[in-house]
Amino acid sequence: MKRFLLIVFSLSTLLTLAQQSNLILGKNYNTDIHKAIYINNLDVHTSFNPIIKSKLNFSSDSVIKKSIHKEYKTSFLKKIFSEHLIILRGEDYKVIASPIINFSKGKEQYELKNTFENTRGYIIEGDLGEKISFVTTFSENQAVFPNYLDNYIKANRIIPGQGYARIFKETGYDYAMSSGYFSIRLNKMFSVQAGHGKHFIGDGYRSLLLSDNSFNYPYLKLQTTFWKIEYTNLYTEFMDINYFRNNEFANSEQMGYPKKYMSAHYLSLNATKRFNISLFESVIWRMNHAPGSAGFDINYLNPIVMLRPIEFSLNSPDNVLVGINTKYKTTNYSYIYGQLILDEFSLNDLRKKNGFWGNKMGYQLGYKIFDPFKIKNLTLQTEYNYVRPYTYAHHNPQQNYAHYNQPLAHPLGANFSEMLVMANYKWNRFEINAKMMLAKYGGNSLLNDSISFGNNLFMSTGTYANEEDVTGIGVGRPSDFGIEMYQGSLNIIEYKSLNISYIINPYTNLKINLEAVLRIQNNDDGIQKTRFINFGIKTDLFNHYYDI
Numbered sequence: 001m002k003r004f005l006l007i008v009f010s011l012s013t014l015l016t017l018a019q020q021s022n023l024i025l026g027k028n029y030n031t032d033i034h035k036a037i038y039i040n041n042l043d044v045h046t047s048f049n050p051i052i053k054s055k056l057n058f059s060s061d062s063v064i065k066k067s068i069h070k071e072y073k074t075s076f077l078k079k080i081f082s083e084h085l086i087i088l089r090g091e092d093y094k095v096i097a098s099p100i101i102n103f104s105k106g107k108e109q110y111e112l113k114n115t116f117e118n119t120r121g122y123i124i125e126g127d128l129g130e131k132i133s134f135v136t137t138f139s140e141n142q143a144v145f146p147n148y149l150d151n152y153i154k155a156n157r158i159i160p161g162q163g164y165a166r167i168f169k170e171t172g173y174d175y176a177m178s179s180g181y182f183s184i185r186l187n188k189m190f191s192v193q194a195g196h197g198k199h200f201i202g203d204g205y206r207s208l209l210l211s212d213n214s215f216n217y218p219y220l221k222l223q224t225t226f227w228k229i230e231y232t233n234l235y236t237e238f239m240d241i242n243y244f245r246n247n248e249f250a251n252s253e254q255m256g257y258p259k260k261y262m263s264a265h266y267l268s269l270n271a272t273k274r275f276n277i278s279l280f281e282s283v284i285w286r287m288n289h290a291p292g293s294a295g296f297d298i299n300y301l302n303p304i305v306m307l308r309p310i311e312f313s314l315n316s317p318d319n320v321l322v323g324i325n326t327k328y329k330t331t332n333y334s335y336i337y338g339q340l341i342l343d344e345f346s347l348n349d350l351r352k353k354n355g356f357w358g359n360k361m362g363y364q365l366g367y368k369i370f371d372p373f374k375i376k377n378l379t380l381q382t383e384y385n386y387v388r389p390y391t392y393a394h395h396n397p398q399q400n401y402a403h404y405n406q407p408l409a410h411p412l413g414a415n416f417s418e419m420l421v422m423a424n425y426k427w428n429r430f431e432i433n434a435k436m437m438l439a440k441y442g443g444n445s446l447l448n449d450s451i452s453f454g455n456n457l458f459m460s461t462g463t464y465a466n467e468e469d470v471t472g473i474g475v476g477r478p479s480d481f482g483i484e485m486y487q488g489s490l491n492i493i494e495y496k497s498l499n500i501s502y503i504i505n506p507y508t509n510l511k512i513n514l515e516a517v518l519r520i521q522n523n524d525d526g527i528q529k530t531r532f533i534n535f536g537i538k539t540d541l542f543n544h545y546y547d548i
Helices: 002-011 027-039 060-066 075-081 147-156 307-313 347-352
Strands: 086-089 093-108 113-128 132-144 166-168 172-185 190-197 217-226 229-239 259-270 275-286 319-331 334-344 360-370 378-387 416-427 430-443 489-505 510-523 526-539
Touching: 027 060, 027 360, 027 416, 075 489, 093 132, 093 510, 113 526, 147 526
Parallel strands: none
Antiparallel strands: 086 093, 093 113, 093 526, 113 132, 132 172, 166 172, 172 190, 190 217, 217 229, 229 259, 259 275, 275 319, 319 334, 334 360, 360 378, 378 416, 416 430, 430 489, 489 510, 510 526
């Protein structure tokens, strides 16, 4: 079977030369494609996502086609069950288009709350010649969410990962989301991509470096691939939607939200066929952060320089992060992975074990296996994440590691630990997904909501608890030393979910889905329970992190 797959992938190489578009970020959509990468020992850099299709050396469509066990004879049935709705082909171009839908209804049983999601949209993807591709997506949504998500949306004014929440019929929300990019492969080594979208760094379910947890953003991505190295430059523009609410002196008539920028470098080395190590660094700065400075700081445009020395030479208050991502293939069907993130670090204070607030760091450990116990199409994964207080935060919250009211890395921010266990099983067009999560974090309570205990990235870290709050963003950390994990109000979240699906069309991951969620959250303010059942038909292409 393995030899047959290699032959199929080799024959399909000619078809993928023009595909400079990305693999879709959806983890559920990409399970079989990622499995094909790992079990065939392909020399592909997997940790900076989305991956450009032409780098796979096989056609992703060929993997999807394998899941279609029946050939449909009529054009109508093919459009529904086994291909995109619109396909335009020519000698030097190909354009495909399909609808994006989510029509579902559910019930939150503890509060007897009726929920629904109503999504209409589209995805269009095109290849022009051998070196140019483009993709655009759009969706318009109305929804009523279960209790815990509704509380999150009210507090943050955003739908997780999907933009600003506007009130719809008192209990619901109206929101829209669009993305798109233009990708050019200059030659075998260099590719350029500009667009509006998301990225994910890592080989796990979560990322402590950069995740697709937050809303879309404009970006420019440059990738250089040679020998066993892939080097990525990512330049982005983020928005702070808290600024006008927190700053009474801000010009409320100003168009748009205040901007901040990120320059990131990511160096990936496939040291052996089994071991990859990657280095990450990023800097975030805001507009007008110093006299005479406005907009994009050209000092950070240098594609290969280390960012920390530049920041120091500018006497800059900017926010720099560094990190490591690693992966080791234990077998052709399994691998272990990990991440380390450093925001600030003092080795002397770490040795003294004095709880110095500036030791801002986190790590991830995980394991993933395909076809365990010789059960074909079963995937198991377990992951542990740990991040110390104040990591990703900044004394000026406008320069935190966040975008559009959500963290750019883990959805819980900082001052947390999390354990995840996940399973995915496919049989023909049926699919089962199960997830269990146990998370602990120290946050604010209703009685103590002004001091930053290190979880909320949108609170300042630069002042002290005995100082007057004149900013509207909190009075900062309680002290310099004696900082402990889970300080503040201890929150414990237990989350369990089960999804049973029938995949109607594998190319768009259109499925009929039955979902059940059990969630309990305990903290100083009390206990919140959720028992949620949902049924509907949806196009499952994107990651929605509703397990917060």
